[in-house]
Amino acid sequence: MPRNLWAVKDRIDPDRLAEALRVLADVEQLPPEHPDAVTVQRAVGGLFKTVKERRRAERRSACLVADRAVTAATATGAPGRIDDETHGQALTSKAAGGRAGTLGRTRACYVCKQRYREVDAFYHQLCPPCAARNHERRHARTDLTGRRALLTGGRAKIGMYIALRLLRDGAHTTITTRFPRDAARRFSAMEDSAGWLPRLRIVGIDLRDPGRVIALADDVAAQGPLDILINNAAQTIRRSPEAYANLTASERAPLPGSPLPEVVTFGRTPESLTAESTSIRHVPPAGIVLDAGGLAPDLRPANSWSQVVGEVDALE
Numbered sequence: 001m002p003r004n005l006w007a008v009k010d011r012i013d014p015d016r017l018a019e020a021l022r023v024l025a026d027v028e029q030l031p032p033e034h035p036d037a038v039t040v041q042r043a044v045g046g047l048f049k050t051v052k053e054r055r056r057a058e059r060r061s062a063c064l065v066a067d068r069a070v071t072a073a074t075a076t077g078a079p080g081r082i083d084d085e086t087h088g089q090a091l092t093s094k095a096a097g098g099r100a101g102t103l104g105r106t107r108a109c110y111v112c113k114q115r116y117r118e119v120d121a122f123y124h125q126l127c128p129p130c131a132a133r134n135h136e137r138r139h140a141r142t143d144l145t146g147r148r149a150l151l152t153g154g155r156a157k158i159g160m161y162i163a164l165r166l167l168r169d170g171a172h173t174t175i176t177t178r179f180p181r182d183a184a185r186r187f188s189a190m191e192d193s194a195g196w197l198p199r200l201r202i203v204g205i206d207l208r209d210p211g212r213v214i215a216l217a218d219d220v221a222a223q224g225p226l227d228i229l230i231n232n233a234a235q236t237i238r239r240s241p242e243a244y245a246n247l248t249a250s251e252r253a254p255l256p257g258s259p260l261p262e263v264v265t266f267g268r269t270p271e272s273l274t275a276e277s278t279s280i281r282h283v284p285p286a287g288i289v290l291d292a293g294g295l296a297p298d299l300r301p302a303n304s305w306s307q308v309v310g311e312v313d314a315l316e
Helices: 014-028 035-072 128-138 157-168 180-188 210-223 241-252
Strands: 099-108 115-120 148-152 172-177 200-204 228-231 262-264
Touching: 014 035, 035 099, 115 128, 148 157, 157 172, 157 180, 172 180, 172 210, 180 200, 180 241, 180 262
Parallel strands: 148 172, 148 228, 172 200, 200 262
Antiparallel strands: 099 115
């Protein structure tokens, strides 16, 4: 009998099924070591194993689908998530209440590594105790009036959120970015920017250039002592020029006439405006959805996260 019989038939012929049951009844009367009994035992054992594995796979698949639905209901695990506060795209959860649901299989907490099943409506990778602590920290405030802060990589995503926390708590904040005009637009577009924009200073700099790093250090020293230093800038993957095409165009466009923060470039052309990154051949296809940082998605089949050392481009 073929193992995929159920894929081609709704049921076994009643006469054949009755005959099979009669054979099994006859085998039951044979000694266990009888060759015919051994043959049937092996066949039945294989069938039992196949059915057991299939049921286990079905349960595992159903559990996986259910767990994915729980994750998708959270704010941080939602599919297609783009959290960009500048454009009013704050993180939100589809779940009602404080919990998104219960996992069928336990998951290790990203912070404490303890296994958990109950999933927070906001943080899909944190156990309930760690999620509660992070909720407290997420909305915590403190008085930073008169303090000076330097934040590298403060244009978008978590960098921008950190900068906003510093500014809203009263700190004089200097951020670095390779796209200073885009940063100026993002921060000036915030509804409450009038209260802290004069305390924001944007430095357009490519931190991969040692000369510019020295210029930044001298500039920061001239401003006075620092109270807070946050190193957030990190380019983990060298993106293709196409990914930066929209940001490059934004850097060439004039700034709005509304109040803007101070922008410093040390008299140098930003790396974002080099000939290579502005070439027409690097314009991304129309309709591409940009991420929260304004970058086109990386559609390459492989990058330095998956390549071995010898395959990584020398520039990267």
